[in-house]
Amino acid sequence: MSFDQLRDELTARKSQSLYRQRRMLESPQAPEVQVDGKRYLAFCSNDYLGLANHPDVIQALKQGADQYGVGGGASHLVNGHSLAHHELEEALAEFTGRPRALLFSTGYMANLGAVNALLDKRDAVFEDRINHASLLDAGLLSGARFQRYLHNDAQSLTQRLERSDARRKLVVTDGVFSMDGDIADLPELCKSAKAQNAWVMVDDAHGFGCVGKGGRGCVEHFDLGQDDVQVLVGTLGKAFGTAGAFVAGSEELIETLVQHARTYIYTTSMPPAVAMATLASLKILRDEEWRRDKLAALINQFRDGCEQLGLELMDSPTPIQPIMVGDSAEAMRMSAAIEAEGIFIGAIRPPTVPQGSARLRVTFSATHTEAQVTRLLDVLEKVSQKRD
Known part of the structure; x- marks a missing residue:
């Protein structure tokens, strides 16, 4: 070299x-x-x-800095999980209609952490061909058998699911595809997954705020629930206008991530002031x-x-x-x-x-x-x- x-x-x-x-x-x-x-x-x-420069969001960030300082200071499991983080997780859980939500520092880390906490070499992951790079990398790094189905094609997904005898099967898709702008056909994809006892993970980075009643994203847009989409990911640096990401789901899912998601365990928490700013932006996103x-x-x-x-x-x-x-x-x-x-x-x-x-x-x-x-x-x- x-x-x-x-x-x-x-x-x-x-x-x-x-x-x-x-x-x-x-x-x-x-x-x-x-x-x-x-x-x-x-x-x-x-x-x-238009929330990244909204005066209410800026004011909340300033208040957060006055109250908590600038840095998170430690990982969530050491001494970096503030009241601001906890309140934001509770608000995001309510917003998504899930029992719990877990904050990550970036969307990339949320996707890597979730997939790798759930899967290993005994499992299989099925991804849309044009998924975001973070989703593709998450699947490849998990060690699970990695398969890509044709874009937004439930029949192509079904064919691959039927041939798999993996311990766990996870279907992974964007909600809104970041370079094409189209929306995943979640009803058909979830139907295919359910028929093969597979879970579905949706990264709705570009859907939250823009799609669904109250900006609740693609899962709400199609009137689906936690039985259809077991792992729901969102990022805060797009329509929310701040920074960071979250995974929302069942009590069991979130506790599994707390215990096993390396990108959660081994990184400093987001600045608490950013969490306070996001609480302010969430209210605007939901209500306006x-x-x-x-x-x-x-x-x-x-x-x-x-x-x-x-x-x-x-x-x-x-x-x-x-x-x-x-x-x-x-x-x-x-x-x-x-x-x-x-x-x-x-x-x-x-x-x-x-x-x-x-x-x-x-x-x-x-x-x-x-x-x-x-x-x-x-x-x-x-x-x-x-x-x-």
Whole structure:
């Protein structure tokens, strides 16, 4: 191994239009942001409800810092489990309709912790082909037999479940798929799982806040319960506007995670102030239905406009609205041209998405305006006319 080898690999990545670069955000998350010293209209944040910079959430964070200081100080099982953490877990359990919830520091850690606490080499895990990387990694690291079924295809899942004689079978899916924006067909997937005595785990990172009554996510949207989806995961850094994640489920599930989830046991708790901020954002997320209504109106406006422009969208009813481009270099060109017009949208390329399916991932917030969506459509019309 040598630095020359690494340099050559990086050069090759650049030549394939797959090189990633960080940009410097110099303002709070909002429809209008400052990036690398320039002002942009942004459509690339997961702050779907506009809570990341909400004054009530900011005030709760400040109060939490005054009361608890800044850091968690220790893991939850040593001396880092504060009253703020406990109150947030109780509120999230009530919000999801589950007996208990357990906080994790990130969504990645929640997924790795849950799957690896439940499965080992005697078991089998069945995952949607386009699941988030954290779910795929969780399945691979568990040591269980790892199988991927066709995207959102209950029949494909059933065929794989029927062939398995594993001790435990766990079906794992996103609720809303982060790069496509479509919603998992949970009723059919749960039916297939139940017929084969399998459990279902749903990572509803992009569903909570945006989907379901009161923003309670995809499981509520389909009127399903704990008997259908035994392991429910949510992240707090998207529609909630803060940071961290949680797993909600039965008493037995949560106690199993407390005892065996290494990503819970061996890490410092989230700052208690963040837990207090999340309690404030949860109340807004649950009570202010106008935010979801506003999102729906903006999404419809955008989709109608793109149809008139002849742009190819994916079948998504959520704030994630990808414009399919295909070629990675062309996606990069379009993203740069849009940025030159003062709008910030990221180009999503392999390996995040399959080869030949590069796209512009447009995301909406309840704090966007109709006029801003109109401006986006005008720029897309201008840029798309220059495509080869």
